Amino acid sequence: MFDNRVTRMLGVDIPIVQAPMGWIARSQLASAVSNAGAMGIIETSSGELDVIREEIRKMRDLTDKPWGVNIAQAFVRDPSIVEFVAGQGVKFVTTSAGSPTKYTASLKEAGLTVFHVVPNLVGALKAVDAGVDGLIVEGGEGGGFKSPRPVASMVLLPLVVSKVDVPVIAAGGFVDGPTMAAALALGAEGVQLGTRMVSSAESPIHDNWKQAVVDATETDTVFLNQHTSPALRALRTDRTNALEFDHESNAMTLFGTAMDLYFGGDMEASLALGGQVVGRIDAVLPVRDVIDSTMTEFRGCVRELGAYG
Ligand SMILES: Cc1cc2nc3c(=O)[nH]c(=O)nc-3n(C[C@H](O)[C@H](O)[C@H](O)COP(=O)(O)O)c2cc1C
Numbered sequence: 001m002f003d004n005r006v007t008r009m010l011g012v013d014i015p016i017v018q019a020p021m022g023w024i025a026r027s028q029l030a031s032a033v034s035n036a037g038a039m040g041i042i043e044t045s046s047g048e049l050d051v052i053r054e055e056i057r058k059m060r061d062l063t064d065k066p067w068g069v070n071i072a073q074a075f076v077r078d079p080s081i082v083e084f085v086a087g088q089g090v091k092f093v094t095t096s097a098g099s100p101t102k103y104t105a106s107l108k109e110a111g112l113t114v115f116h117v118v119p120n121l122v123g124a125l126k127a128v129d130a131g132v133d134g135l136i137v138e139g140g141e142g143g144g145f146k147s148p149r150p151v152a153s154m155v156l157l158p159l160v161v162s163k164v165d166v167p168v169i170a171a172g173g174f175v176d177g178p179t180m181a182a183a184l185a186l187g188a189e190g191v192q193l194g195t196r197m198v199s200s201a202e203s204p205i206h207d208n209w210k211q212a213v214v215d216a217t218e219t220d221t222v223f224l225n226q227h228t229s230p231a232l233r234a235l236r237t238d239r240t241n242a243l244e245f246d247h248e249s250n251a252m253t254l255f256g257t258a259m260d261l262y263f264g265g266d267m268e269a270s271l272a273l274g275g276q277v278v279g280r281i282d283a284v285l286p287v288r289d290v291i292d293s294t295m296t297e298f299r300g301c302v303r304e305l306g307a308y309g
Pocket of ligand 1: 020021022024117141142171172192193195198273274276277
């Protein structure tokens with residue numbers, strides 16, 4: 001269907017990667033993505049490795065397509081995480097929220113293909129030096145944990161691509177066919193979708209969160225914790241709105257009550273991580289519809305742009 005370094009290295013038909021997301025990127029969502037021809041990812045950032053082991057077992061029943069695992073280094077401090085991931089029989093791993101020198105060599109020794117998530121050029125060069133197979137280049141408009149000095153994908157992506165030889169997957173702001181075409185025009189060979197996937201039908205989060213994404217405009221996210229660590233982008237609610245220009249509190253304390261939001265639907269209980277693309281999402285759709293329509297729109301865009309050539 002699609003032939004580039006990302007589809008070849010990941011063994012997928014479509015160069016779309018579902019973002020890892022704590023408690024969310026589990027078998028129900030990841031298997032739907034893999035079965036649609038893209039790359040489903042299982043999270044470990046929840047730190048619940050016993051539950052993850054069971055989710056991985058379920059993946060083997062739910063799909064015979066490739067899928068991968070994310071190690072969000074700041075959140076999963078278990079020293080046996082490399083053995084844990086390597087022992088699950090997956091071939092693709094993304095590493096994020098930490099130094100690429102920490103796990104790259106041992107993951108590659110275990111036979112895994114490693115892509116590291118980077119928010120800037122310095123990080124990208126360091127990851128390439130550490131021997132990663134590819135990069136996930138994440139712009140500051142995306143949802144989730146962020147560098148405190150965010151750079152938009154439009155600037156970051158062509159910059160990194162011009163300085164590295166490894167394949168790049170673009171993350172942050174990608175949501176449909178036109179944005180995927182833009183990513184490839186800027187030199188990426190795939191896209192990672194976070195906010196689009198958290199609001200899909202197969203995402204396990206409470207419907208209130210999905211509806212909040214549908215209702216949100218492009219200005220309805222807040223960038224928090226820029227004064228401390230980690231910075232993050234989340235949906236605007238009364239609670240997060242009050243924190244937007246608060247340079248003393250640490251928004252991370254709200255994660256203590258994350259389950260009340262994630263599965264209880266109380267939008268004020270915690271942080272609903274999400275990117276500026278909330279303003280471009282107007283329906284909760286099954287994963288297959290998201291991926292099929294993205295590819296149809298992508299091809300339409302490429303054809304139309306070809307007319308200028
Ligand atoms: C709810 C949520 C949770 C996330 N958790 C993680 C995570 O555990 N590990 C990680 O590497 N990235 C995480 N991210 C960031 C995503 O991987 C992705 O790069 C980002 O969402 C892309 O931008 P987008 O939201 O515009 O699609 C998360 C994002 C969201 C929205």
